[in-house]
Amino acid sequence: MMSLLVVAAIVISVALGYKTKINIGLFAIAFAYLIGCFGMGLSPSDIINMWPLKIFFIIFSVCLFYSFATVNGTLEKLAEHLIYTCRAFPQLLPFAVFATAGAIAAMGAGYYTVLAFMAPITLLLCERTGMSLILGGMAVNYGALTGANFVSSQSGIIFRGLMTGAGISENDAFINAFGIFLSTLVIPLVVISAFVFLTGHGKSMKNSSFVATPPSPLNREQRITLWLTLAMMAMVLAAPIAHIALPDNATVTFINSKMDIGLIASLFSVIALLLKLGDERKAMASVPWSTLIMICGVGMLISVAIKAGTIDILASWIGSTIPPVLVPLVFGIIAAIMSIFASTLGVVTPALFPIVPPIAATMGIEPMVIFIAIVVGAQATSISPFASGGSLILGSCTSEQSRTALFPQLLFKAAPIGFVAALVFNVLLTFVY
Template identity: 85%
Template structure:
């Protein structure tokens, strides 16, 4: 009975957030309090203690540091340069858009930020070069998603934190996050290649190179920010990789035990401020506070669900009702439909990731397969006009006519294409492993 009540609360939080446009996390906090204290007899301190403090600190610290590259224009200038250098090969422009969005997102801009300044550029390029809106939209959306999934970028860090909270060791969480990144890098390349080379896209584009003005070079602050970002990424990646390669080395184990991406990012934020790379108030304002509240609020409600035994009940039902070979595919489908109307980071992964360890253990599956299937499925439909990615792309249209023309293309072509690609990938992944 209690498990049904918690599941109903999760559904209600998502539905109310979608309906009222109020942050889902706030509804989740309210339900966590009401159910935890009055239905389960927990103390207020116990419910407050369910706030995922470590995830909150890591996301805040990393986003604060990366926000300097956004505030001082480093990422936008870098995107302009990369697009400019591809002006002579318009047929390969979708790949240029994809890799540019991937790189900028991997450097910490995050999914929403990249779409905010890359989507208008991409739609403008579609007008100038003859690139189809579907191809351009999927390239920039997929790129922003893939880069954000990088192990040291925003989504990758969130995934790792959720895995650790679910009981996965740090090193395994790092490898699982790397598997998610690689998977979400491969699928877009296959889809974009099919659109470009199998649908006559290259012939449809204009034969001549599009006109592009050479952007101004990076200034001192932007160059310093770029090098500082690359340095932090190298430090963050080097520690766990060397630990995996040399697990018995005592010195490397000691160094790795002292590494924390949140604390490292905080240190680099201080360095950025001392070097005057950006305004502190603007950097603070650029932190995605709404996303933080949503992730942590839903995390509290999920913790209540775990305390009530809901996750174990659902995991047991799936283990007994679904053949093991179909579990990753089912996870992907469920995640895809949830993502149509809710956030991958704020709702889908916090709700589904805790179910992975018990199901993987019961069925003898590799947890990485299930984690990958969830993210691949959830992000497959993110270009739907009802989801955050699709709505941002629609918002980048310059006229109401182009917006009206793009809406059905995103809903009836791009989203189904992404869903089918994810379904095929998850099926292949399941059968291969």
């Protein structure tokens, strides 16, 4: 009975957030308190301790450092330079848009931030180069998703935190997160390549008269910010990779044990402030506070669900009902449906990731396969005009006419193509493993 109540609370939180536009995390905190304290006999301190402090600290620290690149214009300037390099090969412009959005998101800008300033640029390029709106929209959306999924970027960090919270070791979480990144890199490249080389999109862009003006060079603050960002990414990646390659080396093991991306990002934030790379108040304001509250609030409600035994019941049901070969596919479909109405980072992955380890252990499936299936499925429908990605792209249209033309393309072409591509990938992934 209590498990059904918790599940209903999660659904109601999402529905209320969608209807009222109030942060879902706030509803989740309220339900966690009411159900946990008055329904399950937990103390208020128990509920407060369910706040995922580690995930909160890591996301806050990393986003604070990366926000300097947004505040001082480094990311925008980088986008201009990367797109300019493609001026001689207009038919490759979708790949340039994808790579640009991906690189900027991987540097920590996050999915929504990248779309906010890359979508208008991309749609403007569509008008000037003959690139179709649907191809441009898919390229920028896929790029922002892929880059954000990088192991040291916003989504990648959240995935790693959720996995370790579900009982996965730090090393395995790193490997799983890298698998998610590679998977969400392969799918877009295949889809975009099919558009460019197997349809008329590439030919129309090749015959276009695309004129690109040279961007201005990076200033002092932007150059230093870029080098600091690359240095931090290198530090964060070097230690776990070295430990995976040399697991018995005592020195590597010691260094890896002292590495924490949240603390490293905090150190680099101090360096950025001392070097005056951006205004502290603007950088602090750029931290995605609403996303943080949503992730942590839902995390509290998920912790209540774990206490109530909801996760074990759901894992047992899936384990006894669905054949092992179909488990990743089913998880991908569930995640895709959920993400139409709810955030991948704030709701879908916090709700589904804790189920993965017990199901994987019971059915003899590699956990990474299910983790990948969940993320691939959840992000497949993000370009729907009803989802956050599609709505941001529609909002970036320069005219009502282009917005009206793009809406059905996103709903009836882009979203179904992404969904089918995700299903095919999850099926192939299941048979490979």
